[in-house]
Amino acid sequence: MKLAIVTAYPPSKVTLTEYGYHLVKHFRLQKEVTEIILITDKTKGEKDLNFEEKGCKVTVKECWNFNDYTNVFKVNKVIASTKPDAVLFNLQFLKFGDKKIPAALGLILPLLCKMKGIPTISLMHNIIEQVDLNNVGIISNKIFQKIYSGIGNLLTKLVLTSDVVAVTMGKYQTILENKYQSRNVALIPHGSFETPEEPDFTLPAGPKKILTFGKFGTYKKVEIMIEAIELIRRRTNQNLEIVIAGADSPNTPGYLESVKKKYAHVDQLCFTGYVEEETVPTIFEESAVVVFPYTSTTGSSGVLHQAGSYG
Known part of the structure; x- marks a missing residue:
């Protein structure tokens, strides 16, 4: 066929x-x-x-x-x-x-x-x-x-x-x-894309990475996550790195660039840009927490299932 x-x-x-x-x-x-x-x-x-x-x-x-x-x-x-x-x-x-x-x-x-x-x-x-x-x-x-x-x-x-x-x-x-x-x-329930090997739950040395992943700017906005982590840092003195992986939503070009400028004063704030498919497992496995800063949803979240797949 x-x-x-x-x-x-x-x-x-x-x-x-x-x-x-x-x-x-x-x-x-x-x-x-x-x-x-x-x-x-x-x-x-x-x-x-x-x-x-x-x-x-x-x-x-x-x-x-x-x-x-x-x-x-x-x-x-x-x-x-x-x-x-x-x-x-x-x-x-x-x-x-x-x-x-x-x-x-x-x-x-x-x-x-x-x-x-x-x-x-x-x-x-x-x-x-x-x-x-x-x-x-x-x-x-x-x-x-x-x-x-x-x-x-x-x-x-x-x-x-x-x-x-x-x-x-x-x-x-x-x-x-x-x-x-x-x-x-x-x-056809979304489920996981793959059945990966059991993840290694040992966190790498260095700061704990707090990850969000997706296409941002409409109902997925990262400001609340950045500001929440800043509060946690002041309250706990935890060594935390903020990782924003992905790109702008096609509906909101330039959104992440505006966030970069607004929060230029925030330490350990990393924007990865577009993530190639072969590096997706690594970016999840290196993270301590995955955050979903959504104000709404339009369906079953592929990122949620990826996060589960990689532990």
């Missing part, structure tokens, strides 16, 4: 990049899959395909960009030219952009594939009913929130035309089945 996977992929900074990496990594090991067509966003660096295990052929088709109004046509063109036996979309509502029109157009793709008769699976990491539109920085006006929710309901119905819609949380399955009367929703 030739399987097309539409997803952001490392070194991309677009949401669900890491999840896309692990989808490709594991699907390529399935004996039923003879080739993966990786339909992904354009990046300056080469795609990370250096897997240890041998697997099927992976053909990379970089064709779309975040917030590009023509993504729907570009992805559709690649699917038409490569003729996959099935298509898997790795989706959430702001997958193709944080501007409303390109984001919405991207979610039409499962319907277009279905109309062509291509078996289609949509993996949805959030649903509009469980997103706090104000908190996550999408829209604050109450009237426009209702309009946006109405459009979101329509887009959900379009995604539900897929042969299978997979969700990572049981609550999502219940909502989609009850509200939309859907019978093609499958629950």
Whole structure:
């Protein structure tokens, strides 16, 4: 079977990049899959395909960009030219952009594939009913929130035309089945990406590292964490290092740079920038604590499962 996977992929900074990496990594090991067509966003660096295990052929088709109004046509063109036996979309509502029109157009793709008769699976990491539109920085006006929710309901119905819609949380399955009367929703709990060896729980010498990891600036803000650790330092005289790993959310470019300037006076404050996949285990294992400074949530947290995986 030739399987097309539409997803952001490392070194991309677009949401669900890491999840896309692990989808490709594991699907390529399935004996039923003879080739993966990786339909992904354009990046300056080469795609990370250096897997240890041998697997099927992976053909990379970089064709779309975040917030590009023509993504729907570009992805559709690649699917038409490569003729996959099935298509898997790795989706959430702001997958193709944080501007409303390109984001919405991207979610039409499962319907277009279905109309062509291509078996289609949509993996949805959030649903509009469980997103706090104000908190996550999408829209604050109450009237426009209702309009946006109405459009979101329509887009959900379009995604539900897929042969299978997979969700990572049981609550999502219940909502989609009850509200939309859907019978093609499958629950695939997020879980861990890997089954790693048992971690070494011995902390390295030196300061205790307090880690937060992700894409920051909307509902994930680091100021409260920095200020809380400053209070702990004064109260306990603990030797603590603050590690902020990751990058800006696409919705808030320049956020972490502004935090750097604001807290330039804070000692042992480290910004790692984008973390390469092979260094993810190390950054977790060296940390004493992982902190989630979120004011809201848009789905099952991949970072939470990574933290658990690495002890």
